[in-house]
Amino acid sequence: MPAFVSPIKIRQTSMILLVLAVFVVPVIVGILGIFLPAAGYFPALGFTQLSTHPADLFFSTPGVGPAIWLALKTGLIASLLSLLCCFVILTGLLHTSGFSLLRRALAALVAVPHSAIAIGLVFLLAPSGWLIRILSPAITGFDRPPDWNLVPDPYGWGLILGLMAKEIPFLLMVSLAAMATLPARQFAQIGSSLGYGRLASWVVLILPLIYRQIRLPMIAVLVFSLSVVDMALLLAPTLPPPLAILVLHGFLDADLAARLPASFGAVLQIGLAVGGIFIWLLGERLGRYMVQHWRRAGWRLRMADRYLPAVSAIALIPLLAACAGLVAALLWSVAGSWFFPNALPQSLQLLHWQDIASYGPLIRSSFLIAATASLAALLLVLAWSYTALPKNFTNRWLLGCIFMPFFVPQISFLLGMQISLSRFGLDGSWLALIWVHMIFILPYTWLIVVPARQALDSRLDHVAATLGASAWQRFRRIHLPLMAYPLGTALFIGISVSVALYLPTVFVGAGRINTITVEAVSLAAGGSRGPAGVAAMLQIAIPVLSFIMIHSWLRFRFAGFAGMRSGGLQ
Amino acid sequence: MIFRRRQPFIHFCLLLLLGFFHMQAAQATDFDSLKRLAKGQTVYFNAWGGDAKINSYISWAGDILQQRYEISLVHVKLTDTASAVSRLLAEKTAGRDTGGSIDLLWVNGENFAAMKRADLLQQQPWVTDLPNWQLTDPVALPALLSDFAEPTDGKESPWGRAQLVFAYDSARLTSPPASATALARFIQNNPGRFTYPQPPDFIGISFLKQLLIELSENHPALYQPVDMANFDAITAPLWAWLETAKPNLWRRGGSYPQNYTVLRQLLGDAEIDIAMAFNPADASAAIARGELPDSVRTYIHDDGTLANVHFLAIPFNASAAEAAKIVANFMLSPEAQIKKADSRIWGDPTVLSMPRLTAEDRAAFMALPRGIATLSDAELGRSLPEPHPSWVPRLETAWKQRYATGG
Numbered sequence: 021m022p023a024f025v026s027p028i029k030i031r032q033t034s035m036i037l038l039v040l041a042v043f044v045v046p047v048i049v050g051i052l053g054i055f056l057p058a059a060g061y062f063p064a065l066g067f068t069q070l071s072t073h074p075a076d077l078f079f080s081t082p083g084v085g086p087a088i089w090l091a092l093k094t095g096l097i098a099s100l101l102s103l104l105c106c107f108v109i110l111t112g113l114l115h116t117s118g119f120s121l122l123r124r125a126l127a128a129l130v131a132v133p134h135s136a137i138a139i140g141l142v143f144l145l146a147p148s149g150w151l152i153r154i155l156s157p158a159i160t161g162f163d164r165p166p167d168w169n170l171v172p173d174p175y176g177w178g179l180i181l182g183l184m185a186k187e188i189p190f191l192l193m194v195s196l197a198a199m200a201t202l203p204a205r206q207f208a209q210i211g212s213s214l215g216y217g218r219l220a221s222w223v224v225l226i227l228p229l230i231y232r233q234i235r236l237p238m239i240a241v242l243v244f245s246l247s248v249v250d251m252a253l254l255l256a257p258t259l260p261p262p263l264a265i266l267v268l269h270g271f272l273d274a275d276l277a278a279r280l281p282a283s284f285g286a287v288l289q290i291g292l293a294v295g296g297i298f299i300w301l302l303g304e305r306l307g308r309y310m311v312q313h314w315r316r317a318g319w320r321l322r323m324a325d326r327y328l329p330a331v332s333a334i335a336l337i338p339l340l341a342a343c344a345g346l347v348a349a350l351l352w353s354v355a356g357s358w359f360f361p362n363a364l365p366q367s368l369q370l371l372h373w374q375d376i377a378s379y380g381p382l383i384r385s386s387f388l389i390a391a392t393a394s395l396a397a398l399l400l401v402l403a404w405s406y407t408a409l410p411k412n413f414t415n416r417w418l419l420g421c422i423f424m425p426f427f428v429p430q431i432s433f434l435l436g437m438q439i440s441l442s443r444f445g446l447d448g449s450w451l452a453l454i455w456v457h458m459i460f461i462l463p464y465t466w467l468i469v470v471p472a473r474q475a476l477d478s479r480l481d482h483v484a485a486t487l488g489a490s491a492w493q494r495f496r497r498i499h500l501p502l503m504a505y506p507l508g509t510a511l512f513i514g515i516s517v518s519v520a521l522y523l524p525t526v527f528v529g530a531g532r533i534n535t536i537t538v539e540a541v542s543l544a545a546g547g548s549r550g551p552a553g554v555a556a557m558l559q560i561a562i563p564v565l566s567f568i569m570i571h572s573w574l575r576f577r578f579a580g581f582a583g584m585r586s587g588g589l590q
Numbered sequence: 591m592i593f594r595r596r597q598p599f600i601h602f603c604l605l606l607l608l609g610f611f612h613m614q615a616a617q618a619t620d621f622d623s624l625k626r627l628a629k630g631q632t633v634y635f636n637a638w639g640g641d642a643k644i645n646s647y648i649s650w651a652g653d654i655l656q657q658r659y660e661i662s663l664v665h666v667k668l669t670d671t672a673s674a675v676s677r678l679l680a681e682k683t684a685g686r687d688t689g690g691s692i693d694l695l696w697v698n699g700e701n702f703a704a705m706k707r708a709d710l711l712q713q714q715p716w717v718t719d720l721p722n723w724q725l726t727d728p729v730a731l732p733a734l735l736s737d738f739a740e741p742t743d744g745k746e747s748p749w750g751r752a753q754l755v756f757a758y759d760s761a762r763l764t765s766p767p768a769s770a771t772a773l774a775r776f777i778q779n780n781p782g783r784f785t786y787p788q789p790p791d792f793i794g795i796s797f798l799k800q801l802l803i804e805l806s807e808n809h810p811a812l813y814q815p816v817d818m819a820n821f822d823a824i825t826a827p828l829w830a831w832l833e834t835a836k837p838n839l840w841r842r843g844g845s846y847p848q849n850y851t852v853l854r855q856l857l858g859d860a861e862i863d864i865a866m867a868f869n870p871a872d873a874s875a876a877i878a879r880g881e882l883p884d885s886v887r888t889y890i891h892d893d894g895t896l897a898n899v900h901f902l903a904i905p906f907n908a909s910a911a912e913a914a915k916i917v918a919n920f921m922l923s924p925e926a927q928i929k930k931a932d933s934r935i936w937g938d939p940t941v942l943s944m945p946r947l948t949a950e951d952r953a954a955f956m957a958l959p960r961g962i963a964t965l966s967d968a969e970l971g972r973s974l975p976e977p978h979p980s981w982v983p984r985l986e987t988a989w990k991q992r993y994a995t996g997g
Contacts, residue, residue, distance in 0.1 A: 167840060167861070169845065357881075378645070443684055532664075546851045
């Protein structure tokens with residue numbers, strides 16, 4: 021035992037312990053919570069023998085094979101198409117005049133909850149949806165909706181489109197962030213000086229470099245797509261549904277023993293994610309081989325550039341569909357009667373909006389959870405970034421824990437967590453819910469705050485210190501103004517992430533604490549179009565209002581530092 | 591000697607008399623003390639939340655309970671009541687005998703039977719102690735005491751009545767098919783224009799039961815606990831009916847709406863021709879809200895349709911059992927029942943007995959608008975009792991085995 025332990029060491033140890041308590045414990049609890057029941061061990065129900073019974077039961081669920089295939093297929097296709105569209109948009113539209121506008125629209129779309137997008141797409145694309153209403157009867161000749169298998173379609177294309185509408189903006193934002201360190205323009209110039217067309221220069225020179233940097237977010241997108249629940253509830257087929265929904269059904273079953281096979285399903289969902297990642301990595305090799313082949317062949321493909329604008333327009337379709345869907349949701353929220361095939365509501369009314377008082381508690385709880393959880397995440401990351409050694413920022417294990425929510429299917433981890441929380445009577449408590457939201461917010465906060473902290477110029481610090489400023493004064497007077505915009509961005513992203521969370525709220529809120537997102541999904545699933553339209557609009561309103569509040573406060577408080585800011589809210 | 595021998599008898603009579611008066615007084619004071627205990631409590635009311643008009647009715651009740659009794663009513667909106675039963679079961683197995691997460695539950699049929707089996711209800715009967723219970727008449731409406739043939743044992747308080755009714759658009763369809771066989775013909779001739787909510791949805795299962803009763807010619811075994819030995823034989827006509835119908839169902843039977851509100855929306859969109867609901871006034875209310883065209887009308891099958899009563903139950907470990915009883919009593923009051931029976935609000939038929947009400951309340955019930963598409967009480971007269979609840983899970987499993995794999 022050393023006679024003297026430095027206070028820095030104590031601080032660091034306690035920070036590590038704190039991160040362990042916040043992240044590692046839930047991981048272990050969540051994983052144990054499903055692996056034990058999946059193996060037949062659930063003492064609360066009298067199952068104390070390990071057995072393959074849960075596995076047998078799960079595999080005997082009608083439709084389980086097609087359900088797994090559906091999840092794998094939609095997840096992989098959605099991820100691949102999202103990546104392709106993202107690259108096509110970058111190649112075709114970056115540095116063009118409209119791109120800054122597109123970039124703003126993307127930032128807005130990233131903040132729109134998944135479920136709101138799904139609600140809009142149902143309103144737009146169903147056989148009785150807005151699109152066919154606009155075309156009917158003039159073009160289609162329909163005076164009644166056609167009996168077409170659209171949304172949900174048996175192949176899951178509706179779900180794929182919904183996922184793409186959400187993932188393309190995300191991947192584009194991540195790619196643009198990655199490109200900040202890449203001299204893309206110069207690469208393109210080098211390419212064209214060698215006689216390569218725009219398409220060829222991008223594919224051969226730039227895209228591989230971008231991909232290398234967005235690889236992890238890409239895998240996160242893949243895992244999310246393989247196990248998505250809220251979008252699947254509205255857009256996926258139901259006979260059978262994708263695997264994650266089958267697991268959810270088992271969890272909601274009146275028969276408690278159904279949780280054992282459901283836990284096995286949750287384990288299988290992890291297996292599906294691992295399998296999906298494996299296939300994706302094989303695909304990466306194939307992609308690398310193809311690009312290398314292209315390089316060796318030296319295809320200039322200048323002719324292809326002519327088609328780039330058209331192809332990028334096609335790549336924008338999912339985003340346009342999402343926006344049109346949100347307009348349809350807005351229309352439904354103020355619609356009185358709106359019967360097929362009218363293109364617009366026959367009457368407008370504010371009836372559904374008059375009910376807004378009944379949404380009051382939901383708005384309050386959504387906002388409260390979002391604000392508390394993202395503030396807590398922000399404080400934790402700040403504290404961590406001020407106490408940890410730089411080597412801890414790259415510690416693989418710690419990073420692995422923090423980014424765990426990105427790489428473990430939500431339903432697997434949450435099912436186990438719920439089982440464990442309910443053992444201690446903690447499910448349905450505000451504390452548990454805010455905690456879970458924070459776990460999902462923290463990776464984003466980390467990605468924004470830690471680089472901002474590292475980018476601070478330490479010389480300013482030294483100068484301030486020589487002028488006699490204490491550590492706290494230096495933080496308040498120098499660091500805070502300099503990092504104000506990234507911190508504000510982190511807060512805003514945290515709030516958007518929290519508002520969008522569906523499954524964590526369903527599992528841990530236990531029905532007692534609801535948010536506007538849970539309400540929106542159940543209203544849309546119940547076919548109440550007007551109220552669902554209102555709920556979808558409210559879902560969007562919370563992040564938008566937060567953005568305005570944070571942004572105007574930053575402007576008011578830190579306007580004088582505008583010239584010094586390093587990144588952040590655009 | 592004789593006098594002495596008579597004394598116990600007289601004592602007994604006196605005691606009885608005393609007890610009677612005491613009980614009367616006790617009931618009033620009990621309820622007053624209940625009010626005192628309930629003050630400030632929060633009732634987590636777990637009720638299916640898929641219908642906006644029911645939700646706003648519950649929030650109306652919540653406002654009044656807050657004003658009058660200082661009880662805050664929190665509507666926990668369920669997508670499936672079974673999930674609440676499973677939550678209670680989880681709490682019971684975890685040994686959480688007090689401070690439970692559910693105080694009041696909207697329930698009937700199979701879910702009530704499951705709660706009874708697993709001892710998830712209040713230990714003591716409480717319903718007959720509610721002052722407003724006096725306004726019901728269990729002799730005239732036996733379903734108040736027997737929920738899907740399961741005795742309620744005074745552990746669930748009636749809330750409303752329900753009967754399966756079908757809705758159609760009279761502008762497109764002149765004479766709707768009023769029996770299982772007529773419906774089969776209709777489906778054959780109008781491919782893609784009929785569907786039903788996907789079991790295990792409550793209305794979906796009820797539709798299967800309705801078909802089963804009609805096709806098996808009201809087999810007596812349906813009212814007994816299900817016997818697997820003859821399950822296949824009795825249900826064979828049902829599966830044959832569904833098999834014939836499937837290729838001509840909406841989306842060729844490859845996809846089903848998830849609940850009756852979606853089904854109603856499909857009727858409004860003219861995607862299908864017939865919808866169904868467990869509430870005779872549902873279509874009228876939807877017309878009033880502009881969700882269905884005003885040419886929609888309702889009908890029932892010639893042999894009658896399923897009818898039942900739905901209830902409010904208090905779980906064994908409720909945190910606010912006192913306030914939950916006040917809520918149940920309020921829900922049974924003429925004031926709340928009149929509001930609920932109003933088709934502009936919800937349109938759920940009352941469980942109160944008209945002769946037991948004051949003239950004023952009776953008049954208020956009579957004055958309610960029936961709604962343009964609602965059948966009269968006489969037309970709704972033909973009703974079928976619910977089969978034994980044990981049939982529900984069997985039908986559910988059998989349906990899933992046949993149709994849940996897609997294709």
